[in-house]
Amino acid sequence: MLGAVHPTIPDSLTFAVSAAVILSGAIGVIVSRNAVHAALSLVATLFGVAVLFIEEQADFLAVVQIIVYAGAIVVLFLFVIMFLGVDRRENVADEPLRGQRPMALLLVAIALGGVVALGVSAHWATGARAVAGSTTAGHHPNVYVLGKSVFTTYLFAFEATAALLVIAVVGAVVLARRPRMDEAAGLTGDEPVADEPDGDPADPVAESGAGDGSPTHEEVSR
Amino acid sequence: MSIPGQWYLILAAALFTIGALGLLIRRNVLVMFMCIELMLNAANLSFVTFSRMLGDIGGQVVVFFVLVVAAAEVVVGLGIVVAIFRRRANASADDLHVLKG
Numbered sequence: 001m002l003g004a005v006h007p008t009i010p011d012s013l014t015f016a017v018s019a020a021v022i023l024s025g026a027i028g029v030i031v032s033r034n035a036v037h038a039a040l041s042l043v044a045t046l047f048g049v050a051v052l053f054i055e056e057q058a059d060f061l062a063v064v065q066i067i068v069y070a071g072a073i074v075v076l077f078l079f080v081i082m083f084l085g086v087d088r089r090e091n092v093a094d095e096p097l098r099g100q101r102p103m104a105l106l107l108v109a110i111a112l113g114g115v116v117a118l119g120v121s122a123h124w125a126t127g128a129r130a131v132a133g134s135t136t137a138g139h140h141p142n143v144y145v146l147g148k149s150v151f152t153t154y155l156f157a158f159e160a161t162a163a164l165l166v167i168a169v170v171g172a173v174v175l176a177r178r179p180r181m182d183e184a185a186g187l188t189g190d191e192p193v194a195d196e197p198d199g200d201p202a203d204p205v206a207e208s209g210a211g212d213g214s215p216t217h218e219e220v221s222r
Numbered sequence: 223m224s225i226p227g228q229w230y231l232i233l234a235a236a237l238f239t240i241g242a243l244g245l246l247i248r249r250n251v252l253v254m255f256m257c258i259e260l261m262l263n264a265a266n267l268s269f270v271t272f273s274r275m276l277g278d279i280g281g282q283v284v285v286f287f288v289l290v291v292a293a294a295e296v297v298v299g300l301g302i303v304v305a306i307f308r309r310r311a312n313a314s315a316d317d318l319h320v321l322k323g
Contacts, residue, residue, distance in 0.1 A: 007224055007225045007226070008224075011225050012225065015229060019229075022245045023236060023237065023240070025235055026241065026244075029241075029244060029253065029256050029257065029260060030240060030241075030248060030253070030257060035250055035252050038252075038253050038256055042256050042259060044249065044258075044311070045237070045263065046263065048259060049266065052225070052233075052267060052270075053270055055224070055225065056224075056230070056270050056271060056273075056274045057274065058270045058273070058274075058282050058285070061270065061285050061286065061289075064286070064289055068292075069263075069292075072293065073296050076296060076297070076300060077255070077256065077296070077300070080300045080304060081252055083304070084307045091265055100246070100247070101246075102242060104246035105247075108239045108242055108243040108246070109239075111242070113235065115235045115239075118233070119228065119235075124227060124228050124275070125227060125272050128276075129277050129278065134278070134279065135273060135274065135277050135279050135282070142282075145279050149279045149283050150231055150283055153283075154283050157287060158287075163323060164290070164291065165294055168295075168297045168298050169297065171297075171298050171301065172301035173301075174301075175298070175301035175302055175304070176304045178289055178308075186229075193250055198286075207262050211318060222278055
């Protein structure tokens with residue numbers, strides 16, 4: 001079934017190289033002991049996926065993939081890794097739950113085999129064609145078609161993602177801020193509390209928005 | 223003739239299972255997050271492939287929303303990791319068996 005159609009040489013080459021980069025990057029993520037190396041392997045995987053998006057004529061998503069994933073998410077990962085100083089090596093051989101790794105390997109192999117067997121024995125993609133609009137409607141470019149669909153059919157979901165992003169930003173700020181003196185007094189004794197000589201009781205959003213950089217240096221130097 | 227969609231779907235299945243395996247065997251919370259990103263990317267690749275196989279733009283729209291949700295998820299997740307790390311200087315998932323701060 002897989003050999004029914006014969007792709008051209010450049011297409012095959014692009015797919016093969018991208019697939020090799022994606023899979024080696026993914027394996028690098030799960031076997032590298034250093035979290036920074038894992039993040040860099042993740043970048044390789046994300047770039048490979050972006051190349052495959054271009055190969056599938058999803059140009060806009062390829063660009064967004066690189067900007068959002070490789071440009072924002074991985075940088076956020078690296079920032080947190082270095083902020084927390086967890087880039088020391090993890091003891092991979094330490095296995096608290098006996099027999100968990102072979103069991104995980106077995107289950108994952110069964111899952112992969114099941115999915116591939118299902119796909120081979122049945123049709124890979126079934127259903128109505130072009131329900132939400134054709135990918136090549138009137139030979140418009142991909143960005144045009146995608147944008148038209150997002151701003152008409154999926155407008156409500158698009159607005160909901162705006163609310164989601166605002167909630168996520170506020171939640172992250174509240175989570176990552178340093179607790180104030182009166183809050184920290186009732187908690188564990190090893191909590192470093194003495195900072196900010198003026199100690200104004202500003203509201204949490206404005207406080208951590210303004211002074212987000214200052215705890216960083218203290219955390220790292222301690 | 224472009225690459226048949228089945229190849230992409232098999233690649234996406236392999237990528238997803240690698241991510242699931244990493245989530246199961248790793249102990250570092252940050253690496254577990256990266257494995258979740260791997261699985262999300264595998265799902266995205268499947269969606270784009272289905273979009274091309276069916277000629278339907280809906281799959282690409284879903285990927286667009288998945289990217290947004292993934293960004294929000296990483297922001298909140300890393301905020302939680304930073305908050306946990308303030309309390310106990312450890313990023314291992316095994317030490318997080320109590321919810322009490």
